[in-house]
Amino acid sequence: MAEPLLLFPPQPETKAHTTMSDSEVKIGSYLLERLAQLGTHSVQGVPGDFNMGFLDLIEDHAKLRWIGNANELNAAYAADGYARVKRTLGAVVTTFGVGELSALNGVAGSFSERLPVIHIVGVPSTAAQGSHSLLHHTLGDGRFSAFENMSKEISVDSAVLKQKEGAGEAIDRILVSAMSKARPVYLALPTDLVHATIPAGALKTPLEYSPPPNDEDAEKYVLSVAHDHIAKAKSAVILVDACAARHGCIEESRELIEKSGLPVFATPMGKAIIDEDHAQYGGIYVGNLTTEPVKQVLESADVLIMLGSLKSDFNSGNFSYRTPRSRTIELHSDYTTIGYSHYPGIGMKRLLPKLSAMLAAGGEKRREETMQVVPKFTNVLPDEKGDAISQAWLWPRMGMFFQPKDQVVLWGSIGWSVGATLGVALAARELQIGRTHLFVGDGSLQLTVQEVGTMIKHGLNPYLFVLNNDGYEIERQIHGPQRSYNDIQPYDHSILLDFFSRPKTAQQSQEESHSKDPKPSNKQYYAVKTKKELDELLSDADFNVPDRIRLIEIFVPRGDAPTALRRQAEATGSANKYD
Template identity: 65%
Template sequence: MSEIKIGDYLLERLAQLGTRTVQGVPGDFNMGLLDQIEDHAKLEWVGNANELNAAYSADGYARIKGTVAAVVTTFGVGELSALNGVAGAFSERVPVVHVVGVPSTGAQGSRSLLHHTLGDGRFDAFETMSRQVSAASAVLKRSEGAADEIDRVLTVAVRQARPVYIALPTDLVHAKISAKNLETPLDTAVPANEPDAEQYALDVAFRHIDEAENPVILVDACAIRHNCLQETRDLVEKSGLPVFSTPMGKTAIDEDHEQYGGLYIGSLTSNGVKEIVESADALILIGALKSDFNTGSFSYRTPKQKTIELHSDHAIVGYSHYPDVGMKGLLPKLTKKLEPRRQQRLDATRKRITRFENRLPQEDGDTISQAWLWPRLGQFFKPTDQIIVETGTSSFGMLEAKLPPSSHFVAQILWGSIGWSVGATLGVALAAREEKLGRTCLFVGDGSLQLTVQEIGTMIRQGLKPLLFVLNNDGYEIERQIHGPQRTYNDIAPYNHKLLLDFFSAPEDRTVPKDESHRKDPQPSAKRYHAVHSKAELDELLKSDELDNVQAIHLIEVFMKRGDAPAALKRQAQATSGSNKYE
C-alpha cells in the first residue's frame, strides 16, 4: 500500500494504538469520515444520543482500555456540545482524541456564510475554544504534512494522557497521501530521564526513605493515567512498605493486598489510617493530584520536608525540585535500591496495618442506609468488575467499600460533571466487552441520571448488559448536604424508572420497515427492572444468579431515605460549605 486516504490514515493510527470503537454523532461535515469508520476492518462505529454523552463515553472507554479513545463530531454545534466532556477528560488526564469534521478548505478560504458557523466568517473560533482543553491541536488544511500532524497530536495524547483536537475538512477526507509512516508504529514511550539528574534525585529520595523509621506509600490518580501501575505495584511489593491510596487512586493497588491499609483523604480519613500516614517520616506520593475532593479540602497534614513526590515529568524531594525526572524511569530504580530490606519492612508493615474490610454496621430496622449499603455492595463485587460512580453520594459512598482484586473504580472526582457516569458507563461497558472483563456496574442518583439518561438506549442497542443501580433519594442529595437542604432548586421531577428500559428499547412490531443489512451492532439484550425498598430485598437480589451471571441489562432502583448520606460526604460537604462562605 503506497497511498492512503487521509481519513483512513487517521483511523489506522487509532487502530494501531489499540482503539477498537469510535463514538460520536453524525453531521454533514463528518459523514465522509463516518463512511470510512464503518468500512474499517478493525473499528466499530457507535452512534450516541448526543455529543456530550459521546465525550463522556469516550472518557470511560479510554480509562478501561488504557489507550486513546476517539469521538467524532461535526463542526460548531457538535463540537461545542462535546466540549464539556472533553474538558473533563483534560482535567482528569484522560487521552480522548476529538475529531471534528469541518467545512471544505475552499469554503473556509472564501469565508462562506455556512450553517453551523457564527455568521461572521470565522472558521477558527471553535478550535480556539478547544485549545484551552486540548494538549495539542491539528487543523488540517492540505494533504502535505497531514500524516505528520496526525502523528504529532496522537503522540501527545498518549504521552501527556490528555485530549487532543483534529479538524478534518470534508474535501481532505478522501485526499491521498503516502502510507509510508504507517509502517512504523508511533513512538509513544515516555522519553528517558537525563541520567545524571535521575541518579541525583534517586540518591536523595532513597536516602530519605532508607533513614526513615516509618515510611509510607500513597498512590494517586496519575499513577493510573500515566501507565505506571506495574512500576508502582512493583515498588509496593518489593519495598514491603505500607501503602494507601487517595479517592482518585482507588483500585490502583489491590485492596486485599496485605500491605494495603485503606484510603487517605486528609481530615476525612478514619483515625487509624490518618495516624499512620500523618506520622510517616518519609511519605512517597506517586502520581499525586491534590484536588479538594481528593484531599479532604486540602487537609493533608504531611510535612513537605518529609514528602517525596513522583510525577510523570518531574520529582520533588522535600523542598528540592527535579524537572524532567519522571516516575516511569525512576520507580524501577528506586524499587531495586529498596528491595534488599523488604522482609524487615514487611514485618513492620504487618504490625502497623489494619486490613481494610467490608464490615456491615449493626443497625436496627430494615431501611437501606448509606452506612449499610456500601460495605454490602463491597461484598457483592467480583474480580475484574467495573464499578462506575457518579459525583454525589455514590462517589463518596463507594470509598467505604473494599473492592476486589483487578476491579476498576471509575469516578470523575476532580471535574465532577453531573451525569458523567451514565455516558461513561457506555464507554466502560464497550471496553470491558472488548477486553473480556467482568460486570459493568453503575451507581447513579435519581437526579444525576436525568441529565444523560438517553445513553441507556445506546447501551441496549449495542447489546450491552450493565447493572444500573439508581439510588432514589428524591433529588440532588450531595447539593442538599452542601447547602439548601429544603430549597426547591435541589428537587427534581420524579421519573417512573420502571418504564425506562422499555422506553429506550425499539418495539418489536415496528410499523416502518427498515433495511438494516449494513448494521454491525449486536442484537439488543434482554432487560430487567427491580425495585428494592429494604435491606432484605436488596440482599436477596445481590445473592441471585441473575446478578451473578448477568444475561441482560438490569435497572435496580434502590429506594433510600432523603437526607441520609455517606459519612465522608457529610464531612466533605461541611468543608465545601465553609470554603464557599455562603453563610
C-alpha cells in the same frame, strides 16, 4: 449462561476491510488505522453534515465500531470512560460548531482528570473556509477558527488540517501528545481532505510515546537523595494516586511496593491501582476525611512517597493533607520533588524501577514491620434497626456483591457517570473483564439518561443501580436542603428500559404469546425498598450473571448520604459560604 459477545461481529461481505493501498492511503483512513494500532476500537460521536464522509470510513473499517451516541456531551463522557478502562485513547467525532461545542464539557473533564481523548471535528471544506462563507453552524461572521480556539484551552495539542501535505505527520504528532501527556487533543478534518490520499509508509512504524530517558547523572543524584531520606526514616509509606495509572506506571508502582515492603495507601482517584487484598495495603487517604487508623499511620510517617499525586479538592479532602513537604518525595511523569528540592525532567516511569531495585535490600524486614502497623479493613454490615436501606448499610452490602475485575462507576460531575458507563462497558467487553456497575442518583440520571438506549443498541449488559432519594442529594448536602431547586420531576423508572428499546412488532408479540418456551428478556427492572429485598436480590445466583441489562431502583431516605460524602459536602459548603 449467555452466549459470549464477539468483540467485532462478523462483517457483511460487502463491507470494505481496507481503504488503503501499499503506497497511498486516505487521510481519514490513516487516522483510523493509527487509532486501531493504539488499541482504540470503539468510536463515539454524533453524525453531522461535515463529518459523515469520515463516518463512512469508520463504518467500513474492519477493526473499528461506530457507537453513535444520543448527543455530543454523552459521547465525550463515553470516550472518557473508555479511556479510563482501556488505558488508551478515547475517540469522539462531532460536526463543526454546534456539535463540537456540545462536547466541550466532557472533553474539559478529561483534560482535568488527565485522560487521553481525541476530539475529531468534521469541518467545512478548505475552499469554504478560505472564502469565509457564511455557512450554517458558524457564528455568521466568517470566523472559522472561533471554535478551535475554544478547544485549545482544554487540549494539550491540536491540528487543523489545511492541505494534505503534512497531514499524516500532524495526526501522528497529536496522537503522541495525547498518549504521552495523558490529555485530550483536537483535530479539525475538512470535508475535502477526508478522502485525499497521502503516503501510507509511516503506518508500518508504530507510534512511540514512551517518556524519554532521564538525564543519567541527574537521575543518579535524585536516587541517592531519595534513598538517603528513606534510609534515615524510622517509617516510610507509599501513597498511590491517579497519575500513576494515567502515565502507564501501574506495574512499576506495584514493583516498588513488592520490593520495598513498605505500607501502601491510595487516594480516592488512585483506588484499585493496587490490589486492596494486598498484605501491605492499608486503605484510602483523603486528608481530614480519612478514617483514624489510616490517618495515624500515614501522617505519622517520617517519609511519604507519593506516586502520581493529583491534589484536587475532592481527592485531597479539600486540601487537608497533613503531610509536611519536608517529609515528602513526589514522583510525577516529568519531574520529581524531594522535600523542597525540585528536579525537572526526572520522570517516574524511568525512575521507579531503579528506586525499586535500590529498596529491594531490606524489603523483607520492612514487610514484617508493615504487617504490624498497616490497618486491616473488614467489611461488616452495621447492626441497624428498621427496614429502610441506609447509605451506611448499602455500601458494605454492595461490597459483598462485587467480584474481582468488576468495573464500578459512581458520582463525579452530575451526568458524567451514565455516559461514562457506556464507554466503560464497551472497554470491559473488548478486554473481556468483569461486570460493569453504575451507581447514579435519580437526579443525575436525568441529565444523560439517553445513553441507556445506546447500551441496549450495542448489546451491553451493565447493572444500573439508580439510587432514588427524590432529587439532587449531593447538592442538598452542600446547600439548600429544603430548596425547590434541588428537587426534580420524578421519572417512572420501571418503564425506562422498555422506553429505550425497539418496540416489538405485532408478529413478535403474537409469537411470544403462543410460545411454550419464550425467550428470556434481554432487560429487567427491579424495585427495591427494604434491606431484605436488596439482600435477597444480590444473593440470587441468576442475578449475578451479567446476561442482560438490568435497572435496579433502590429507594433510599431523602437526606441520607455516605459519611465521607457528607463530610466532603460540608467542607465544600464551608468553602463556598455566601455570607
